[in-house]
Amino acid sequence: MGLMKTNVSSALRGGPTDSPENERAALRHNFLRSQGLDKVSAIPLPADASQRCYFRLPNKLLMDAPPPHESTLSFQIMAETLRDAGLNVPRIYASDHENGLLLIEDLGRLTFREAFQRRLSEDLLYGEVINALTHLHKNVFENKSNLSFYSPELFLREVDLFLEWYGLFFSPQEKEDFRGLWTEAYHHQPPLPHSLVMRDVMFDNLIWVPSREGFRRCGFIDFQDGVWGPITYDLVSLVEDARRDITPQFSKDMIEIYFKSFPDLNQQDFWASYNLWGAQRCTKILGIFSRLAKRDNKPHYLPHLSRVRALLQRNLSHPSLRALQKWFQAVNLW
Numbered sequence: 001m002g003l004m005k006t007n008v009s010s011a012l013r014g015g016p017t018d019s020p021e022n023e024r025a026a027l028r029h030n031f032l033r034s035q036g037l038d039k040v041s042a043i044p045l046p047a048d049a050s051q052r053c054y055f056r057l058p059n060k061l062l063m064d065a066p067p068p069h070e071s072t073l074s075f076q077i078m079a080e081t082l083r084d085a086g087l088n089v090p091r092i093y094a095s096d097h098e099n100g101l102l103l104i105e106d107l108g109r110l111t112f113r114e115a116f117q118r119r120l121s122e123d124l125l126y127g128e129v130i131n132a133l134t135h136l137h138k139n140v141f142e143n144k145s146n147l148s149f150y151s152p153e154l155f156l157r158e159v160d161l162f163l164e165w166y167g168l169f170f171s172p173q174e175k176e177d178f179r180g181l182w183t184e185a186y187h188h189q190p191p192l193p194h195s196l197v198m199r200d201v202m203f204d205n206l207i208w209v210p211s212r213e214g215f216r217r218c219g220f221i222d223f224q225d226g227v228w229g230p231i232t233y234d235l236v237s238l239v240e241d242a243r244r245d246i247t248p249q250f251s252k253d254m255i256e257i258y259f260k261s262f263p264d265l266n267q268q269d270f271w272a273s274y275n276l277w278g279a280q281r282c283t284k285i286l287g288i289f290s291r292l293a294k295r296d297n298k299p300h301y302l303p304h305l306s307r308v309r310a311l312l313q314r315n316l317s318h319p320s321l322r323a324l325q326k327w328f329q330a331v332n333l334w
Contacts, residue, residue: 028055028064031101035094056106060093063102065224073097075224081145081196082223085136088209088216089223107207107219113244115208126238126254129206131215133234134261137195143228150197150229152186159280161287165294168331181324182280188320189276190269192230198223201234202241232270236278240311242285243304248314275318282312309333 032038043056051069055062065072072095082089090105110118112125148154159182163175170178200222207219235258239251255274259265285308289301313334316325328334 024064024066027096027099028062028101031094031096031099031103032057032062035103037103057103059106061090061104061106063104065100065102067098067100070100071097071224072100072102074226075102077145077147078196078198078223078226081140081147082136082198082220085139085196086216087132087136088212088219090219090221107209107221110208110210112203112206112208116203120208122250125203125206125208126250127257128215128218129201129238130235130254130257132218132220133201133231133238134258135215137193137231138261140196141193143194145196147196147226147228150227150233152183154227155186155280156182158284159287161291162283163287165287165291167290168333170331174327174331178327181327185276185321185324189230190266190272192232192269192273193265194228195231196226197229197233198226199233199237200225201237203244230273230277232273233277233281236274236281240278240281240315242282242289242308242311245307272318272320275315275321279312279315279321279324282308282315286312 029038032040037057037060040057042062045054045056045061047053050065052063052065054064063072063075065075076092076095076097079089079092083091088107090107092102092104094103095101115125116122143149156179160179163170163178198220201220202222205220205222207221209217209219235255239246239254259267259270286305289305289308292298292301312328315321316328
């Protein structure tokens with residue numbers, strides 16, 4: 001479906017504030033009016049899996065991230081930390097954190113998927129993201145922004161989405177065993193270096209900016225849920241994409257690029273952490289995609305479930321996750 005260009009006064013203001021949608025539209029209109037932008041044209045951008053929505057203005061984007069579900073303050077804190085570290089992220093021109101509105105830099109329309117369709121090579125695209133993450137991990141190794149830690153509570157709350165939404169029946173004992181096994185796996189993970197974790201470093205969340213140089217051609221736009229956690233997480237997110245087929249060999253090749261920048265990194269510990277967080281992420285995504293279909297009427301996420309199950313099966317083949325592997329086999333996930 002094509003995008004329709006509309007006027008802000010109609011697209012963002014809405015009608016009487018008798019519904020949540022119209023209330024948000026009125027807030028957007030008032031925010032833009034405070035910036036002298038209530039007369040410009042706007043293009044609503046396609047919605048994603050979150051409750052955020054975006055409007056493209058001339059040279060800027062309006063982000064509508066309704067609280068309490070979303071946090072524009074988290075986005076701003078993460079953006080400032082990433083920019084200070086040298087990564088390419090949107091600048092923030094104006095904010096209304098109380099109402100969940102931001103006016104931010106538009107990094108362009110060339111997503112990585114579109115850049116690939118225009119014949120840019122996977123090696124170039126993924127390689128520059130690896131270089132960007134390498135730069136981040138070398139320069140952000142102290143939690144100076146006081147980011148939330150990727151706690152065991154968050155870790156378990158995310159995998160619980162699988163029990164709640166995936167659609168299989170689980171006995172009380174199976175649920176108890178599931179949580180116990182994940183808790184044990186979390187507390188036995190190797191002591192790998194930590195850094196800022198964006199949590200959604202994926203092909204469709206990256207913008208190719210050809211006017212920049214090196215890894216700064218990679219524009220990061222989805223990081224508002226960032227936390228402080230192991231360096232493996234964003235690497236898993238990148239090369240085990242839930243919405244795109246990536247061969248195991250290509251994934252390994254990209255990780256080898258990362259290893260070259262960290263020759264002292266314990267690779268045995270790295271792979272144990274990588275597979276743990278890969279398995280955790282896949283389990284969470286199985287729940288999230290199922291919830292999007294059942295609760296939010298977004299069935300187009302369901303075709304990705306088979307890919308995510310295959311990634312989960314691959315992660316669980318690591319010897320350190322044998323007990324969890326047996327649990328998933330017992331409930332007949334495959």
